[in-house]
Amino acid sequence: MNKDIMICGVGGQGTVLASKIIAAAATQEGQTVHSAETIGMAQRGGSVTSHVRIGDKAHSPLIPPGSADIILAFEPSEAVRNLRYLKAGGLAVVNTAPVKPVTESLKETGYDGKEMTAYLRRKCRCIFIDSDEVCAPFGSAKFFNIIILGVACATGETGIGKDVILNQIDLRVPEKFRETNRLAFLAGYEIGEKEKKQYED
Amino acid sequence: MPQKTGDKMKEYVMGNGAIALGALAAGVNLAAGYPGTPSSEIIETISKYPHAGVHLEWSVNEKAAMEVAAAAAYSGARALVTMKQMGLNVAADPLMSVAYVGVKGGMVVVCADDPGPISSQTEQDTRRFADFARIPVFDPSTPEEAFEMIGDAFEYSEKYSTPVIFRPTTRVCHAYAGVEAPDESAPKKYEGFVRDPSKWVIFPRLSNYNHGMIEKRNAEIAADFSSYRFNTVQGSGPLAVITSGVSYAYAGEYSEKHGGIKIIRVATAFPFPEDFILGALEGVSSVICLEELSPYIEEQVLKTVGRHHLDIEVKGKLDGTEPHNGENSAELTGAVLDRFFGFEPEGNLIDVSDSPALPARPPVLCAGCPHRASFYAVKQAMKGRKCVFCGDIGCYTLGNAMPLDMVDTCLCMGAGITMAQGFSHTDKDTVCFGFTGDSTFFASGMTGVVNAVYNEADIILCVLDNSTTAMTGHQPHPGTGRNMMGDIVEKVSIEKVLEGMGVKKIITVNPLDLEKAVNAVRECAETPGVKAIVFRSPCIAIVKSGAKCSVGSKCINCRKCIREIGCPALITENGSVKIDSNLCTGCGLCAQICPVGAIGGEGDE
Numbered sequence: 001m002n003k004d005i006m007i008c009g010v011g012g013q014g015t016v017l018a019s020k021i022i023a024a025a026a027t028q029e030g031q032t033v034h035s036a037e038t039i040g041m042a043q044r045g046g047s048v049t050s051h052v053r054i055g056d057k058a059h060s061p062l063i064p065p066g067s068a069d070i071i072l073a074f075e076p077s078e079a080v081r082n083l084r085y086l087k088a089g090g091l092a093v094v095n096t097a098p099v100k101p102v103t104e105s106l107k108e109t110g111y112d113g114k115e116m117t118a119y120l121r122r123k124c125r126c127i128f129i130d131s132d133e134v135c136a137p138f139g140s141a142k143f144f145n146i147i148i149l150g151v152a153c154a155t156g157e158t159g160i161g162k163d164v165i166l167n168q169i170d171l172r173v174p175e176k177f178r179e180t181n182r183l184a185f186l187a188g189y190e191i192g193e194k195e196k197k198q199y200e201d
Numbered sequence: 202m203p204q205k206t207g208d209k210m211k212e213y214v215m216g217n218g219a220i221a222l223g224a225l226a227a228g229v230n231l232a233a234g235y236p237g238t239p240s241s242e243i244i245e246t247i248s249k250y251p252h253a254g255v256h257l258e259w260s261v262n263e264k265a266a267m268e269v270a271a272a273a274a275y276s277g278a279r280a281l282v283t284m285k286q287m288g289l290n291v292a293a294d295p296l297m298s299v300a301y302v303g304v305k306g307g308m309v310v311v312c313a314d315d316p317g318p319i320s321s322q323t324e325q326d327t328r329r330f331a332d333f334a335r336i337p338v339f340d341p342s343t344p345e346e347a348f349e350m351i352g353d354a355f356e357y358s359e360k361y362s363t364p365v366i367f368r369p370t371t372r373v374c375h376a377y378a379g380v381e382a383p384d385e386s387a388p389k390k391y392e393g394f395v396r397d398p399s400k401w402v403i404f405p406r407l408s409n410y411n412h413g414m415i416e417k418r419n420a421e422i423a424a425d426f427s428s429y430r431f432n433t434v435q436g437s438g439p440l441a442v443i444t445s446g447v448s449y450a451y452a453g454e455y456s457e458k459h460g461g462i463k464i465i466r467v468a469t470a471f472p473f474p475e476d477f478i479l480g481a482l483e484g485v486s487s488v489i490c491l492e493e494l495s496p497y498i499e500e501q502v503l504k505t506v507g508r509h510h511l512d513i514e515v516k517g518k519l520d521g522t523e524p525h526n527g528e529n530s531a532e533l534t535g536a537v538l539d540r541f542f543g544f545e546p547e548g549n550l551i552d553v554s555d556s557p558a559l560p561a562r563p564p565v566l567c568a569g570c571p572h573r574a575s576f577y578a579v580k581q582a583m584k585g586r587k588c589v590f591c592g593d594i595g596c597y598t599l600g601n602a603m604p605l606d607m608v609d610t611c612l613c614m615g616a617g618i619t620m621a622q623g624f625s626h627t628d629k630d631t632v633c634f635g636f637t638g639d640s641t642f643f644a645s646g647m648t649g650v651v652n653a654v655y656n657e658a659d660i661i662l663c664v665l666d667n668s669t670t671a672m673t674g675h676q677p678h679p680g681t682g683r684n685m686m687g688d689i690v691e692k693v694s695i696e697k698v699l700e701g702m703g704v705k706k707i708i709t710v711n712p713l714d715l716e717k718a719v720n721a722v723r724e725c726a727e728t729p730g731v732k733a734i735v736f737r738s739p740c741i742a743i744v745k746s747g748a749k750c751s752v753g754s755k756c757i758n759c760r761k762c763i764r765e766i767g768c769p770a771l772i773t774e775n776g777s778v779k780i781d782s783n784l785c786t787g788c789g790l791c792a793q794i795c796p797v798g799a800i801g802g803e804g805d806e
Contacts, residue, residue: 010562027213027379034343035377045769046562057457059343060450061376064531066550077559087549101560102769105778106604111560119557 002055003159004063008082009074010099014145019050025164026054036061045102070157075099076116091157097131127195143184150188216344216373221246222382223351228389230278231256233266236673237285238320239374240313254388257685262644263288267295274308277391283311300334301411307355308364316493316528326494327368328470338366338471342449344378372447423472431468434481436461444491451534473501489541490517566599568770569786571738574712576600576607582722588632589624593617595638596672604767615645622658633660640670640678653731654703661725662733667740699733712736715793747787748802755799762791
């Protein structure tokens with residue numbers, strides 16, 4: 001199996017944990033995995049990306065443009081920024097809640113993400129989720145990374161099984177948050193299953 | 202998370218982690234370095250794995266690290282030094298000399314290059330530095346290779362009694378992959394220093410003799426490298442790619458897609474393995490060189506082709522086929538190779554040429570960062586005065602962003618202090634400020650202060666002391682009272698150091714106390730000579746937030762807070778100013794700026 005999975009968002013949204021869980025789960029399944037993350041200066045309030053490459057055909061850690069099977073976008077404009085990495089026919093799972101740039105209050109652009117989601121809808125197969133809505137039952141936006149993992153896993157585009165990811169969540173999340181994270185993943189999984197059914201019909 | 206497979210542990214680690222584990226597996230006895238992206242995680246990884254018997258340190262700078270390691274290698278121990286590419290400029294003095302003197306134990310200098318550059322001032326090529334110093338260089342293309350190759354580097358270093366350079370790039374350092382680390386490793390047993398002034402004391406006669414010896418030895422190493430396991434040839438045909446580092450991975454992927462192309466990979470650029478290249482070039486009529494930073498391998502291939510009168514076309518950076526600047530990518534190398542091999546560009550791309558304008562997300566100082574308050578205090582105190590603000594390397598370089606706009610120059614580590622002096626001699630009507638961080642002060646600021654005192658400069662030195670090396674990931678330094686052996690040590694006092702060096706006026710102030718901070722700057726501006734202000738407040742990432750601020754009903758929506766300090770926590774919502782409680786750390790700077798006292802801590806309203 002060869003899969004290229006891109007995760008993108010804004011520094012501080014928890015993209016790194018999501019990519020670590022995917023990479024570890026694929027490793028647990030006996031796959032060869034390479035990955036890379038944005039580190040350093042670019043992290044501070046900036047756009048961040050993680051590239052996860054599963055399979056022997058990936059030699060380099062970065063996904064070439066037009067190669068990603070799936071993009072997990074934690075922010076709508078970041079989905080557009082990285083859309084060139086998605087292959088034609090690939091799937092984008094996109095959070096519709098915008099993160100305004102930190103310079104927005106100094107120089108207002110009126111950015112609200114809507115133009116981005118409309119553009120994405122025209123360009124590729126998308127699953128849109130609103131982080132405010134899906135995180136509400138869990139009381140914190142911090143669970144979004146686990147929820148989106150659930151959505152992506154259910155679509156089958158990551159090529160990784162549900163149980164392996166749950167196992168990695170158990171291994172990586174401190175015990176007192178474990179149960180909530182499991183529930184968040186399963187909630188995301190349910191959304192993914194429904195969406196998959198919709199676009200398959 | 203380690204996973205047991207047979208007698209080996211498979212670890213999914215960052216390239217820098219792979220280098221660290223490889224060095225532990227090779228029995229490293231001492232590791233020293235100075236933080237710098239993309240090299241910082243090597244020392245940090247060693248500290249997180251069992252390393253009993255290994256001396257580990259963040260040295261005060263790269264030169265110190267190199268000298269500490271050289272002594273260890275003179276004793277027969279295995280020594281690892283880590284730094285980023287510009288760090289080698291700082292450590293060039295000891296490196297050039299230890300290259301002449303040689304070593305007994307293995308000495309591996311890991312110097313991480315940063316094509317792009319992604320987080321550096323220069324796109325210098327450390328392979329060229331190896332050539333300049335006449336010492337071998339190893340160039341891994343993946344984390345897995347880096348793990349294997351670091352052990353080879355120690356072996357070659359000991360075999361030829363020379364320090365060697367190990368040169369990964371950002372895409373190797375910060376990539377992740379699985380490596381099979383040994384269950385156990387033990388530091389090397391070594392003899393200890395054996396006194397021999399004819400060997401260890403560098404004098405002109407020794408240098409002259411060793412210079413000749415080194416060139417003879419390098420010819421032997423070049424022959425040895427010709428059968429080195431990571432100098433490889435795959436595929437066949439009259440057209441060939443010669444490559445190294447991560448570009449080798451891009452070429453490999455291209456080959457997978459196009460049913461195999463001839464790829465010659467040079468993992469040891471210096472001493473150049475000419476015999477290997479000659480063999481690899483048999484039957485080849487045209488080669489294209491794929492490498493980053495400088496056309497080093499290309500130049501060596503041209504020399505080889507010239508010396509042996511080979512009828513082979515050599516393409517690369519020098520003939521304009523590829524750019525000199527920036528990093529390579531699958532995309533760039535793919536386009537170059539398509540033209541070279543005559544393949545039609547293939548792609549599965551989504552057309553994004555009509556994409557809407559994207560919000561820019563430039564890096565800025567974090568919400569609550571004490572550097573913002575320090576810069577603001579200087580700016581307020583100096584309103585209407587002619588000033589120059591000499592910046593330096595660290596998070597505080599971001600003081601250049603609007604609305605602070607407080608960085609006029611930034612050159613290299615420690616230059617803020619010394620460049621302010623230069624301006625004080627040439628622009629006498631100007632108040633000259635030199636900014637430096639705490640770690641930078643210890644790394645390369647102190648000698649600059651002595652220079653200022655001795656040469657009668659008229660400057661205000663601002664030490665932005667946030668009690669950590671923030672930019673590279675919060676490493677400890679001499680002012681923090683902790684070291685990499687896990688010991689609590691006496692903090693080196695910046696004020697006492699300044700006093701000892703002859704600075705007469707030293708004011709320590711909390712930058713978050715705006716009035717006091719502004720007064721300190723004014724007082725220094727009225728005093729001739731060398732003055733220093735230590736702005737001391739910890740990095741927000743290493744302490745808990747205080748009570749968060751909020752905007753009350755008194756707000757007249759003048760937006761002075763937003764216009765003047767640009768804190769990311771100050772946002773506008775439905776036309777009025779709000780504080781994002783997820784970002785606010787409760788630093789209180791905005792509350793001190795508000796002209797109507799509308800901003801307060803929690804519970805004030």
